[in-house]
Amino acid sequence: xxxxxxxxxxxxxxxxxxxxxxxxxxxxxxxxxxxxxxxxxxxxxxxxxxxxxxxxxxxxxxxxxxxxxxxxxxxxxxxxxxxxxxxxxxxxxxxxxxxxxxxxxxxxxxxxxxx
Numbered sequence: 001x002x003x004x005x006x007x008x009x010x011x012x013x014x015x016x017x018x019x020x021x022x023x024x025x026x027x028x029x030x031x032x033x034x035x036x037x038x039x040x041x042x043x044x045x046x047x048x049x050x051x052x053x054x055x056x057x058x059x060x061x062x063x064x065x066x067x068x069x070x071x072x073x074x075x076x077x078x079x080x081x082x083x084x085x086x087x088x089x090x091x092x093x094x095x096x097x098x099x100x101x102x103x104x105x106x107x108x109x110x111x112x113x114x115x
Contacts, residue, residue: 013094020091021045027085029076029108029115031093031101037061038069038100040076040108042088052079069100070107077111087114 022028027042041053054076061068080088088108095101109115 009094011094016091016094020089022089022091026087026089027051028091029088029113030091031095031104033064033093033095033100035064037064038072038104040072040104042076042080042085051085052076052083054079064100066100066103069103070110073104073107073109074111077108077113081112086112090115 020028022043022045024044024046027044030041030043032039037056039053039055042051043049044051054072056064056068056072059068059071059075061071080086090105092101092105097105105115
């Protein structure tokens with residue numbers, strides 16, 4: 001990723017984080033996408049701790065696709081419902097809400113999370 005792209009994503013991410021904040025009742029679903037994997041975690045910003053996390057690497061996927069991203073969303077929703085979490089706040093992490101990020105969000109919704 002070029003320096004301009006990275007700077008742009010960091011600037012957008014900072015703007016999102018000024019608005020979006022998670023709590024223990026309604027945690028923040030944070031998304032990070034690399035070239036090889038996608039990571040999602042539920043964060044309680046009031047305590048500064050991660051409640052639940054999941055990644056495509058945990059699922060044993062060697063390549064990143066829309067289907068794998070959807071499976072990560074379903075898996076994090078499953079782990080969240082086991083912890084008693086039903087509603088969340090979505091943080092796209094500065095990425096466009098398109099493709100893999102959208103597939104992760106749709107998978108989380110299919111898994112039962114509300115946002």
